[in-house]
Amino acid sequence: MARLLFTGKSSGTFDPISGLSNREDLAKTLSLSTTVFMKQVHGNLVEIVDNNSTEIFEADGLVTSFKGTALVVQTADCLPLLISGLSADGSEIAIAAVHVGRKGLINGVALNAVAAMQKLGAKKITGVVGPHICHRCYEVDEQLFNEVTALHPQTKSADRRLNLFAGLAAQIPQVSLRNLNICTLENPRYFSFRRGGESGRQVGVICL
Numbered sequence: 583m584a585r586l587l588f589t590g591k592s593s594g595t596f597d598p599i600s601g602l603s604n605r606e607d608l609a610k611t612l613s614l615s616t617t618v619f620m621k622q623v624h625g626n627l628v629e630i631v632d633n634n635s636t637e638i639f640e641a642d643g644l645v646t647s648f649k650g651t652a653l654v655v656q657t658a659d660c661l662p663l664l665i666s667g668l669s670a671d672g673s674e675i676a677i678a679a680v681h682v683g684r685k686g687l688i689n690g691v692a693l694n695a696v697a698a699m700q701k702l703g704a705k706k707i708t709g710v711v712g713p714h715i716c717h718r719c720y721e722v723d724e725q726l727f728n729e730v731t732a733l734h735p736q737t738k739s740a741d742r743r744l745n746l747f748a749g750l751a752a753q754i755p756q757v758s759l760r761n762l763n764i765c766t767l768e769n770p771r772y773f774s775f776r777r778g779g780e781s782g783r784q785v786g787v788i789c790l
């Protein structure tokens with residue numbers, strides 16, 4: 583099984599401005615050869631990385647088949663999606679870390695990550711979604727609500743709330759998906775942009 587880690591506020595922020603020393607500490611703490619971060623732009627680009635990637639890719643998904651290469655996604659209220667894929671003979675062959683917000687759901691970034699893993703030979707794919715804003719808390723205006731729910735009916739929740747997890751699960755039915763059910767807005771131990779413009783970011787990390 584791939585190794586997974588989700589941090590909260592107690593580990594500090596990993597945002598690209600004030601989180602740089604925490605990023606370095608994380609790489610040291612994990613004692614892995616390579617720890618790869620992204621410059622996330624709410625796009626749908628997925629990068630395949632190898633075991634000596636030092637670049638910070640402008641992307642919203644990372645995929646690798648290299649052991650000891652940690653992939654990192656940073657989030658506040660968006661969904662940190664960590665995916666693991668087994669080959670036909672049952673060995674773990676590829677992993678992915680994906681940033682899925684409302685825009686990412688619409689632009690299909692998770693679909694691109696799954697497709698990239700399948701190209702690397704992944705047959706049986708499972709995923710975990712870490713702390714994010716839940717369907718009771720993610721309220722949007724009427725226009726946005728109508729726009730998103732028209733494209734992704736499963737996101738429809740009561741009182742103009744969006745259920746991004748349900749939308750994601752429906753978008754990638756080939757992935758057996760688990761929700762840790764930790765809401766960033768409700769739980770003060772996690773960074774939440776919506777709770778008051780907090781700029782901190784927690785991370786989800788996956789490594790073969």
Ligand SMILES: [Zn+2]
Nearest residue numbers: 716719765768
């Ligand atoms: Zn909530």
